[in-house]
Amino acid sequence: MDSLYNPSGVEERWQQTWESEGLYSAEPGSGRETFVVAHPPPNVTGALHTGHALQISLADTLVRWHRMRGFETAFLTGYDHAGISTQNAVEKHLASQGKSRQELGREAFVELVWEWLHEYGRTITDQFRRMGASMDYARERFTMDDAYVRAVMRYFVHLHGKGWIYRANRIINWCPFHETSLSDLELVHEEVDDALTYVRYPFADDGGDGVTLATARPATILGDVAVAVHPDDDRWRHAVGREVVVPFVERRVPVVADERVDPEFGTGALKVTPGHDPMDFEIGLAHDLPELTVIGPDGRMNEAAGELAGLSQEEADRRILDWVREREQLVKREAYRHSVALCERCKSRIEPLISLQWWCRMDELKRPAVEALREGRVRYHPESQHRYAVDSLDNAPDWNISRQIWWGHQLPVWECPDGHLTVQEDTPDACSECGSTELERSEDVLDTWFSSALWPFAILGWPESTPELEAWYPGTLNTTAREIIRLWENRMIFSGLELMGGIPFRDVIIHTTVLAADGRRMSKSLGTGLDPLDLVAEHGADATRYGLMKMASSQDVRFNEKVIQEGRRLANKLWNVSRLILSNSAGATPEARPRDAEERWILARLDATRAELERSWSAFDFAPAANELYHLTFDDFCDWYAEAIKPRFRDGEDADVRATALAALERLLKLLHPVMPHVTEEIWSQLPAREQRLILSPWPEADSSHAGDLHALDRVQEAAALFRRSGAAVELDQDQRRIFDAVVRPDRVRADGDPTAEIERLRKEIARAEGMLGNERFVSRAPEDVVEAEREKLARYRRELEALGG
């Protein structure tokens, strides 16, 4: 064994061994209690990022812990076809060759996507493997697998049959590049410098000045069907009920009063363009106004724009501004900074358009899920995220589930020439209404999240009845990032309740968002991203897992490579103390036969740490567990226990000390294994009398037999601290003296410290404690144990002061 632990090579070797020996595989129906994690499927073209790495570190720790505890663990994974994202990647590739998907046509394009995936897709699970994720890779599923597609079709038909899926014209977010609708959740918002234009709309009857209003998008003036003001706005009360003339198109439109208008903005008057603005769309509905669409799906002015048809919006802006300027209706233009919606994939500016789309009604679907959350049958952690999840589900609007892209699950909807719709899983022979055989399938595909919503049971074979589905539904927990709650978690919950009749998992861990070191969001486009595989290459997967776990504390945390280095030092420390014990234990077998204080003490400390780990992992409270392991290894195990027994190793024949040391090391390895699986398995394999791999060896039982020894070294540790600070020695019994000499080695330490500062410190402490104990109100009102603890402290300070001769 080298004196420097090098994880490279060791980790890969164990990853291959564990998997090839089938130790990652789960067996349905084994009869053991199950621990099931359906891991979030990464995008099929995706690469590992810090979020994945953190997620795996947390989930795999829990999985490995439960595997050791004898649970049948199923850690399941696979890929998401990721509609827009994947299509976008392939389109970029096409563009680099000067081609477009339109030139290829739909069929050839989809074929190209499959080829692309064959070549570039499905690499991320190898990166999961490299993190040490103990997933059942043989059960990988893809949302485009035939069986999965069947599940998606079944769900659509099911919801349609209940009347919860319908088609309607609504205003939606349109991406002019992808030429598809997008849900609100697929947008990003960005601040832009723009101009706000104040335009006067004259009254149609020529009396007075008319109404001046402000707009950021003059081109949409062509689609104006009204002007709206707030009903309580005295400035415009005279205008309500009259008509104004829309510039350029010279259309007469009414002035209406509506509470949605913000009187504080601009002049307090709003041009109403239901065809191109969501709020205007609502105002239009309320006032029974027509919906006029003047911008087409390509983002340019359409036929309804008359002489401006075919122009870009910028050109149309200019033409309209010229028109109002000539007629002195351009009041002013001012700089205006505001946020605009962009497509999260291509960053195109989103066009609100009225469009015929498919919707999923949420009111009844969400109700049982809200109930399950309110009753705590599914719990989000931390609690603050639970409240957010419930609120956002409770307020979820109907869900636009159709997309006009090409890569995805095509809707199981067929239309005949008379416009009748037939909805069924497989291609129908004839129209269900008129019997026509001239059917055309809808070209729309489903929102990617519609299929993701089925993940926890579709990967188990639903709608078929399978042993996996029987054994592993509901699962145990799910881990994800905050922004995925509405997109995915809530939808899995209502889908599971609807189709399976029960929740998909009990707990959802919303993990920390790891920010870049400078506090900005990690993102490829900002250049603030970080490749976890670089960390693994440099420090090892064990160190990376440890570091990420220790960082996973509050809601947002800055990435800190120092913590990963700390993990590497921990692995190295463990490696070296193992070398010490192994090299001194030839012929011994692990068995706890403690005789002296330090032996009983380390067994007590190991058991206390076991309990603490169980507590924090059960509460999904990861950072304290990492801390505890570090402290146990460095301070307790190495600096005290190992130092204390070293001379006894050298003394020779003490078989009990060696057997106990091996047993203690075994327990330490077990406690560390869920977090640092590789280095612990490597050391484990070198211990004598190995019957099974550490990954499968049982988690230590609770062992209270040494609980009384948890404080066995207190006096020695006090004495050591005092001696090292000041050179003073307190009285110790013979056994305590032996440990003190072994650990402190007063023969080698220069004990010439100046006791003055220490005396000063102790006098202050004594004064403080005496003050408290002399306060009658403290003694009578504080809890008895607090008062008692204070008395003990005072006694100790006096003892130490005496040793210093003060």
Added chain:
RNA sequence: GGGCGCAUAGCUCAGCGGGAGAGCGCCCGCUUCACACGCGGGAGGUCCCUGGUUCGAUCCCAGGUGCGCCCACCA
């Protein structure tokens, strides 16, 4: 505009009603036969501000300030 979170040592963060902590960085001393990715010691802090509750507040409550993330239809 709403929700959530965070303000503690130079940095990154624990702690959380009774003596201010860790890792890193810095200074000093150790080539101690497991480990210099180590061992020992040290310097360094009005625990953001103002009130309140309490025998006692870094910790609980109220208000404020600053920062971050998420969400949102101010044209």
